[in-house]
Amino acid sequence: MAKKKFVVGCFDDEKVLFPAVKKVRKAGYKIHDVYTPFPIHGLDQAMGLRDTSLHTAGFIYGITGTATALSFMSWVFNKDWPLNIGGKPHFPLPAFIPITFELTVLFSAVGMVLTFCYLCQLAPFVKKHHFHARATDDLFVMVLECTSRTNEADAKAFLDSVGAKEINVQEAEDGWWLGRYAKDQKLYSTPSENSLA
């Protein structure tokens, strides 16, 4: 697979990182990703990432569980083997509630975790390119993708000017393990510009 070049800038403070992300995007660089040791609220919006639809997936899995439980129990009690249990009704909805609820939760949780792992391409034995070992410790690692129009030296100088502490250029194989990013990544615009439009 084709190798791609990335300019990597490491920040040690999220207070510096935020304005840097804005400036980098304004300057027209393509942010491949920002790797952080903990979730930083608002960074996804600053980077122009769209919101995740994982919740919706969870809801769909959940109602699948509800439907499975209800239809299966009704089928068993009414169609497949209508057993008379102490004269109790064959469609005892209140008695079905606990299992229906549990299966709703089970389907939703298992489905969401699997979807999460699929979307993020996480699995045992998966090896990914790590741009900096301290990205899971105390560094915020911004990775810019070099396109045909990117001047490496300029990009490095720009990262330096916005406060990156450590800057280098890395090559990594371009593949699914790098994670996907929106093709039409929108340029950053400040909220005031938005409200004026």
Place this chain on the structure above:
Amino acid sequence: MALLRYESQVREPLVTGAKTYHDVTEDIVRPIEAAPSRLWKIGFTISVILLLFGVYSVYREVVYGIGEWNLNKTIGWGWDITNFVWWVGIGHAGTLISAILLLFRQGWRTGVNRAAEAMTIFAVMCAGQFPIFHMGRVWMAFFVLPYPNSRGPLWVNFNSPLLWDVFAISTYFTVSLLFWYAGLLPDLATVRDRAKVKWRKNLYGVLSFGWTGSTKHWQRHEALSLVLAGLSTPLVLSVHTIVSFDFATSVIPGWHTTIFPPYFVAGAIFSGFAMVQTLLIITRKVLNLNDYITMEHIEVMNKVIVLTGSIVGIAYITELFISWYGQNPYEMAAFKNRYDLSTPYAWSYWLMMSCNVIAPQFFWFRKLRRNILFTFFMSIIVNVGMWFERFVIIVTSIYRDYLPSSWSTYYTPSIWEVGFYLGTFGLFFTCFFAFAKYFPVIAIAEIKHILKKNGESYKDNMGEEEKATVEHFTHEHAHH
């Protein structure tokens, strides 16, 4: 608006000491990288010995049958089901801390959630053993699953609370495990990226699923945690509700009570928090994590204990009142068999009352809430009390049934019954010791996330609004 970010100065810091992000990693990962201490080896060995004794006890029960236990026709549920309910109850604090407190945005959960969730998973594993081996012919245990079989297919009875239990406990275990492991991924990646030895790099590389810390992944991770928390919140309440249905939907006086679901859930949280205290007071001492599991954490959990203990107390008194108010002779007899000092099991009832209702009231005193030794002592007392609660509910409700001729003789467990219980302690602590050695016992990423808001050294960086004294603040913001 500045006020929305307001963090009261009345609140104590959740991380003490001047910590940087790197310090947090160091402090929490160090025990994983160090060689196991002597204390750890001793504890682990004792746990494994207990576990082996438990395995042997269960072996005897499987080979020779339920007769190895001192159950009889009248007392069909004894120690085993008592232990089952006790362990399931303990397994409630973890998910409560990680899910309900996440929804309530309680920052202090970050210091204790990882260990509490691990505790939940191990406790549910222990709980599950009891109903499974109580089946007697354990090799038929899969009959509880609704699978297409060659007997018709003959399905399970979906109306039965015992079957609801199968679904509730297995769902609870699965969801807790997923929730716990999803939270562990980033922290395992932290261990991986610092590893200086090859086997550790590889092991944690496999365990961390290739986590990188990408912003998109964090965004999905946050969404996942939130929805799992939302799902686990009703789940945790449903599990002990369903366990209480095992009793409440029967017609046995003393069990046939509508108050059971909320009463059981409160009791579960009560005993769960006590077990969290027991474990964390030891863990913070042994692993030197006093900066992350602070006095504040211990005090907050003690407040939960006094609240839930009092709810349990109200439930006990309500039960007594209703048995008198209902004037049902059988119901009244069932309760007389508990509280009347002339009955054989009255001691267990009053032990339960003093451990669960009277003892926690000491936590109204701030001095005692913040006393480590006292808290540790109380956590044991509460767990003893909660074990006796289940014993009282189960044994004293059935030992004298409708026919005096079948009244049971005094029930004492056999050594294999006790051995089974001790064995689950072995299982629990073997797992917990292994967890404390090989996994980050505190959620590293979550601590980093709150560090700059709740860390001691960052409280100085408060805005003007936050720095104001309480008097000034109330004066400024009072309605004129």
